[in-house]
Amino acid sequence: EVQLVESGGGLVQPGGSLRLSCAASGFTFSSHWMHWVRQAPGKGLVWVSRINNDGSYTDYADSVKGRFTISRDNAKNTLYLQMNSLRADDTAVYYCARLGVAARVGGVDCWGQGTLVTVSS
Amino acid sequence: AIQMTQSPSSLSASVGDRVTITCRASQGIRDDLGWYQQKPGKAPKVLIYAASSLQSGVPSRFSGSGSGTDFTLTISSLQPEDFATYYCLQDYTYPPTFGQGTKLEIK
Numbered sequence: 001e002v003q004l005v006e007s008g009g010g011l012v013q014p015g016g017s018l019r020l021s022c023a024a025s026g027f028t029f030s031s032h033w034m035h036w037v038r039q040a041p042g043k044g045l046v047w048v049s050r051i052n053n054d055g056s057y058t059d060y061a062d063s064v065k066g067r068f069t070i071s072r073d074n075a076k077n078t079l080y081l082q083m084n085s086l087r088a089d090d091t092a093v094y095y096c097a098r099l100g101v102a103a104r105v106g107g108v109d110c111w112g113q114g115t116l117v118t119v120s121s
Numbered sequence: 122a123i124q125m126t127q128s129p130s131s132l133s134a135s136v137g138d139r140v141t142i143t144c145r146a147s148q149g150i151r152d153d154l155g156w157y158q159q160k161p162g163k164a165p166k167v168l169i170y171a172a173s174s175l176q177s178g179v180p181s182r183f184s185g186s187g188s189g190t191d192f193t194l195t196i197s198s199l200q201p202e203d204f205a206t207y208y209c210l211q212d213y214t215y216p217p218t219f220g221q222g223t224k225l226e227i228k
Contacts, residue, residue, distance in 0.1 A: 035217070045157075045165065045208055045219045059215055101155025101170045102212040106177050109155065109167040 002026040002110045004096050009115030016086050016119070022079040022096030022112055030054070030074040035099050036081050038092035039114075048094070049081065064090075086119045093117075123147050127209055127220025133228040134199055142194045142207055142223045149189045150213035156185055156194045157208045165208060169194065201227075 008020040022034070036048040049060045049070040058070050069082040079096050093114040100108025124147040134140050144154065152172035157165035167176050169185035172192055182197040196203055204227050209220040 044222045045159075045210075047217045047219070050217075061216060095164055099210070099212055099217060101167065101210050102153035103170055106170060106174060109170060109176070111164040111166075113164055 002098075002107075004098070004110055004112035006094065006096050006112040006115040009094065009117045011118045011120065012086055013121050014087060014119055017082070017084045018086065018117060020081040020083065020094055020096075020115060020117070022081075024077045024079065027098075027110075029072075029077040032098050034070075034072065034079045035097045036070060036079075037095045037097050037111075038090075039095070040089070040092045043092075046092075051079070083117070086117075088119050091117060091119045122216055123150060123211055123214060123218050125209055125211055125218050125220040127223055129223060130221060131224045131226065133226050135228045136199050136201060138199045140196045140199055140225065142209075142225075144187075144192045144194075144209035144220045146190045146192075146211055146213075150211045152188045153213035154185075154187070154192050154209055154211050156183075157210065158203075158205045159208065160205045168207075199225075 003025045005023045012018050033052050035050045038048050039045050051058045051070045055072045067085045071080045093116050095111050095114045097111045126145045128143055154172045156169040158168055159165045168179050168183050172187055173185045184195050186193050204225050207223045211218055
């Protein structure tokens with residue numbers, strides 16, 4: 001069974017740092033691009049970042065560029081999001097995802113259960 | 122970035138109703154679009170990929186159509202478990218962008 005399990009969320013003060021992890025299982029992790037998507041309380045889904053299958057290429061939303069770093073360890077089947085200089089508007093549930101809406105076969109799209117990051121003093 | 126305009130933002134309907142939700146892209150995205158259902162406190166679940174392909178295990182009352190800039194999600198006969206929030210997502214070009222969401226409520 002394909003599974004993504006996030007961890008690392010919590011309460012952090014403005015200006016602080018946090019590292020999220022996403023453990024993947026049930027598929028060949030090293031073959032897939034991976035994404036982080038977030039959802040502020042009561043709001044919609046917002047794409048945050050992506051990384052290619054070998055970790056050599058990354059992209060970021062403008063709102064997090066220069067503050068967040070996505071990375072992966074294919075030997076550990078784990079995706080990471082290092083979040084620095086956190087602000088109140090970074091408060092959200094963070095999901096790791098293998099997006100598959102553009103795929104030509106089903107079963108690609110998969111999301112974790114999410115981890116809550118709260119930035120507050 | 123491509124803007125995805127989803128409508129309506131909210132919708133009241135009854136069990137058994139036929140419901141349509143639309144997404145319009147600010148430029149052509151071929152059929153690189155999917156539809157998600159999200160229930161409170163849960164992760165989004167994909168219903169439709171490649172604009173019109175039904176994800177395995179999703180009831181056949183859900184269908185998607187469209188190509189280019191205009192897309193539609195249709196629920197042919199609403200069931201109680203369908204009351205949720207729905208999002209479209211384009212993954213044709215960077216960055217991937219979501220519609221604003223449609224909250225489907227019981228009338």
